[in-house]
Amino acid sequence: MKMSKRLPLASALLLTTCLFAPATAFAQASGSNTPTTGAPGATPSSPSGSPTQDEAETSGETQSVGPQVSIPGGGDDIVVVGRTRANPTQTAPQVISVLSTEDIARTGEGDIAGALQRVTGLSVVGSGFVYVRGLGDRYSLALLNGSPLPSPEPLRRVVPLDIFPTDVIASSLVQKSYSANFPGEFGGGVINLTTKTTPNEPFLSVSGSISGDSYTTGNLGYVYYGSPTDWTGFDNGTRDVPGPLKAALDSGSPIGENATFTRAQLGEIATSLVNSRTSVLQTQYQMPINFAGNLTGGTSFDMGGVRLGVLASAGIGNTWRTRQTLQQFANGVGEEGTLQNSFNRVITDNRVVVNGLLGINAEFGDNVIRWTNLYVRDTIKQARLGLGFDLDRAGQDLLLQNTGWYERQLIDTQLTGEFKPTDDLKVDLRGSYANSQREAPYEREFLYVRTNLPLDPIGNKFTNNLGTGGKGGANVAFSDLNEDLWSGGADLVYSLTSAIKLGVGYAYTDTKRTSVRRAISFLANSLPIAVQQLRPDYLLADQTIQAYGIYLQETTAQDGTAAFDAALRTHAGYGQVIAQLTPALNVTAGVRYETAKQTVDAVDVFNTGLPGLAGQLNTRLNKDYWLPSLTVTYELQPGMQLRASGSKTIARPQFRELISQVYIDTDTNRLFRGNNSLVDSQLYNAEARYEWFFGRDQRFTLSGFYKKIDKPIETYSAIVGQVQTSFATAPEAQLYGAEVELQKYFPLEGLGGDFWASRRFLTIANYTYTKSKLKVQDGDQTVINGVSRDANLFFRDGAPLTGQSDHLVNLQLGLEDTDHLSQQTLLLNYASKRVTTRGPNAQPDVYEYPGFRLDFVAREGVRIAGVDTEIKFEARNITATPYKEYQQFDAQRIYYNRYDVGASVSLGLGVKF
Numbered sequence: 001m002k003m004s005k006r007l008p009l010a011s012a013l014l015l016t017t018c019l020f021a022p023a024t025a026f027a028q029a030s031g032s033n034t035p036t037t038g039a040p041g042a043t044p045s046s047p048s049g050s051p052t053q054d055e056a057e058t059s060g061e062t063q064s065v066g067p068q069v070s071i072p073g074g075g076d077d078i079v080v081v082g083r084t085r086a087n088p089t090q091t092a093p094q095v096i097s098v099l100s101t102e103d104i105a106r107t108g109e110g111d112i113a114g115a116l117q118r119v120t121g122l123s124v125v126g127s128g129f130v131y132v133r134g135l136g137d138r139y140s141l142a143l144l145n146g147s148p149l150p151s152p153e154p155l156r157r158v159v160p161l162d163i164f165p166t167d168v169i170a171s172s173l174v175q176k177s178y179s180a181n182f183p184g185e186f187g188g189g190v191i192n193l194t195t196k197t198t199p200n201e202p203f204l205s206v207s208g209s210i211s212g213d214s215y216t217t218g219n220l221g222y223v224y225y226g227s228p229t230d231w232t233g234f235d236n237g238t239r240d241v242p243g244p245l246k247a248a249l250d251s252g253s254p255i256g257e258n259a260t261f262t263r264a265q266l267g268e269i270a271t272s273l274v275n276s277r278t279s280v281l282q283t284q285y286q287m288p289i290n291f292a293g294n295l296t297g298g299t300s301f302d303m304g305g306v307r308l309g310v311l312a313s314a315g316i317g318n319t320w321r322t323r324q325t326l327q328q329f330a331n332g333v334g335e336e337g338t339l340q341n342s343f344n345r346v347i348t349d350n351r352v353v354v355n356g357l358l359g360i361n362a363e364f365g366d367n368v369i370r371w372t373n374l375y376v377r378d379t380i381k382q383a384r385l386g387l388g389f390d391l392d393r394a395g396q397d398l399l400l401q402n403t404g405w406y407e408r409q410l411i412d413t414q415l416t417g418e419f420k421p422t423d424d425l426k427v428d429l430r431g432s433y434a435n436s437q438r439e440a441p442y443e444r445e446f447l448y449v450r451t452n453l454p455l456d457p458i459g460n461k462f463t464n465n466l467g468t469g470g471k472g473g474a475n476v477a478f479s480d481l482n483e484d485l486w487s488g489g490a491d492l493v494y495s496l497t498s499a500i501k502l503g504v505g506y507a508y509t510d511t512k513r514t515s516v517r518r519a520i521s522f523l524a525n526s527l528p529i530a531v532q533q534l535r536p537d538y539l540l541a542d543q544t545i546q547a548y549g550i551y552l553q554e555t556t557a558q559d560g561t562a563a564f565d566a567a568l569r570t571h572a573g574y575g576q577v578i579a580q581l582t583p584a585l586n587v588t589a590g591v592r593y594e595t596a597k598q599t600v601d602a603v604d605v606f607n608t609g610l611p612g613l614a615g616q617l618n619t620r621l622n623k624d625y626w627l628p629s630l631t632v633t634y635e636l637q638p639g640m641q642l643r644a645s646g647s648k649t650i651a652r653p654q655f656r657e658l659i660s661q662v663y664i665d666t667d668t669n670r671l672f673r674g675n676n677s678l679v680d681s682q683l684y685n686a687e688a689r690y691e692w693f694f695g696r697d698q699r700f701t702l703s704g705f706y707k708k709i710d711k712p713i714e715t716y717s718a719i720v721g722q723v724q725t726s727f728a729t730a731p732e733a734q735l736y737g738a739e740v741e742l743q744k745y746f747p748l749e750g751l752g753g754d755f756w757a758s759r760r761f762l763t764i765a766n767y768t769y770t771k772s773k774l775k776v777q778d779g780d781q782t783v784i785n786g787v788s789r790d791a792n793l794f795f796r797d798g799a800p801l802t803g804q805s806d807h808l809v810n811l812q813l814g815l816e817d818t819d820h821l822s823q824q825t826l827l828l829n830y831a832s833k834r835v836t837t838r839g840p841n842a843q844p845d846v847y848e849y850p851g852f853r854l855d856f857v858a859r860e861g862v863r864i865a866g867v868d869t870e871i872k873f874e875a876r877n878i879t880a881t882p883y884k885e886y887q888q889f890d891a892q893r894i895y896y897n898r899y900d901v902g903a904s905v906s907l908g909l910g911v912k913f
Helices: 007-011 101-107 112-116 243-249 263-272 542-548
Strands: 096-099 122-125 129-132 140-144 169-175 189-195 203-213 221-223 282-284 290-303 306-331 338-364 367-390 397-422 425-450 473-495 500-523 551-554 563-582 585-602 619-637 640-651 663-665 670-672 681-695 698-710 713-720 722-729 732-747 759-775 781-784 787-790 807-817 822-831 834-837 846-848 851-864 867-876 883-888 893-899 904-912
Touching (some): 096 101, 101 807, 112 129, 112 169, 221 338, 221 367, 243 263, 290 904, 713 834, 722 781
Parallel strands (some): 670 722
Antiparallel strands (some): 096 169, 203 904, 221 282, 290 306, 585 619, 619 640, 640 681, 698 732, 713 722, 759 807, 834 846, 867 904, 883 893
């Protein structure tokens, strides 16, 4: 089935007629005076107090001592003793990449995930999840100013990085080789985001932008009213759980006809759920433009021998995206797949991101105390309309309408102290509290059916009889997730001699998560034909509910999967030595001891006692590990060095993967269910790397890496009415590959004339080749919810890891003016196909094809009325590369997801006072 237009979906049913009124819609900042072009007057740095790679490197050649990047337990000058080098990539004892404020600004990306995909070996999958060298987000560690973050995502314990606007991030450090001062969950690498703070002088900057894309802006989309404040990302109370429903949810009994509820009570609860603002899908012929704005200000002053600094930032972004998707899945076994269902869905997302940052610093002597507070709220208001068929309903056309509101929120407060009691001793202390929430109230779905039967008097019309005989339905769900994370740590670095530093440290984390999802259906024993054809708000109006006895039946499973509590508590201690054995040879060696207790418990929502189920649903993992690391750096000659590293690390199963509560991914329209028998993965890592730094900000690197993973956790799919994705432990996997990177500037003054005198041509190119394969032999077993099964039923020997692309390419070509802000940059990104899930019933694996993406970003600094002003123009996805995810059978191709993305343009303006 192919649809050439979006509008026929609306005209297929009365639910959208007469509704054409548009909707109304390790790291902190240092006290250094190193110059920066981050937040104006701000100087980012690492947890140990040394500044990160900011624009001190891009200032004039007169800058004598460049910034250094250090990490918890690293000390200040943890690199080759006696040398001052401006490039932290060169001087750090581990393999790192640093995105400075200027690097991030050059990419023009609005969130940090987009900027990170330009880093060698990194790719972004789904909604902001960063993969390092082909290893999924479970193998990556994200920190904010050196402290861990909770996730607002039900399916993951890692935070999606697309919720962090680049406006609040000063720099991002990616470390790919493990060192003992980082947490043991370090499979692919660690990403440490540093927030902006410490202004050197008072400033105020204001910026804003507008944007649109060729597929959404000014074209048809679907919306629903919601509340008048939806454009801010905050609901005005329209979606609050009504009192009668709340009392029913708290009753300890499933909502439905039972000893607790009478039919009259169910009708009253149903009436309380009447909410036309979340029920009625509307056609909007011209979708609005996107907009974003940011305000940042700061100052610093002396008070009684203490230097105080304050920085505050607030921003909002409001974007629209419409996708016309083809979503299918196949039944059958092996290569003989049969198209089971196919839906064309038009999905319109209105995404609003609100952020705020407040940083307060106190500097006295060599000591610094910092208090950093971050708030991020990411809301998606989604409207979906789908038309398709299912073989189980032969000859019928199905029309599905969905509306949703998904709130993700992160609050983080951190207090750190950096103290230097003596010249030889450095002490770093840190503590933080972070809370993440995800709420999804009023997830609504309406199913209308057109039978197409000649003998059916209304066979040519879409009707909804609320479940009688399977002809239609109406459902609503409420989901809530809350996660609290307390963390703390201490790092001490002592200079034993000028060439040897000893580091010890302790770290603690305590994570607690609660997740609940309750789903309810509206039912009717008999509805007149005229009523069955009503649009959703009339179908579930007060009068209809009362006149025809419409009642409720909760469809939430009563097997203990409706809600769960989860917790993870870790204690860790480490020792590390950094030794300059000879002027050319540096060795960093350490070992970390880490213990972890991880629990997932089903919550007895319905007071059934969960007889016989607790052991199947609950998880207890209590593990401890010794995790060694070693990195050797040998300087062949000034600016040229070799590195070799080896380590052992771990990866733990994520909370959501350990409980069999059903979760629906609204982007892919798939069901996910966990497996409480998952265990920790152990990784053995090795890497060799050649680095040549042949000029300021110029380098060539070449590296090879290898990883062996015992018991990797992989996704697999099964058909349970529809495709259902779950998780299992494969016996073993291997991953290996190579990276090459080049960054080079070409001065252009030779072209003559004043225009070219201060300009240079920029080339940044990197390529990553990665190969992975699962190792599965006859007799290997995997455990699915307590039952041992043959591993080759779920995994194919030699198959790649999910999420791993063989080829990643990034290329940046641009012109820059070294005297003032003037940049024009072409950015090319390419990722080859990667597995998203194993095919069910021995079917072929499902692959997504990211393909090529070409962007252009231009930034120009001018003075308008005596005010420094930046003008920015962006063109994204210039080639309009579509999104494709499919299975390839012998005789046909089944698209799990296919849609056009469209090209987009943006124009921004920023001023600094």
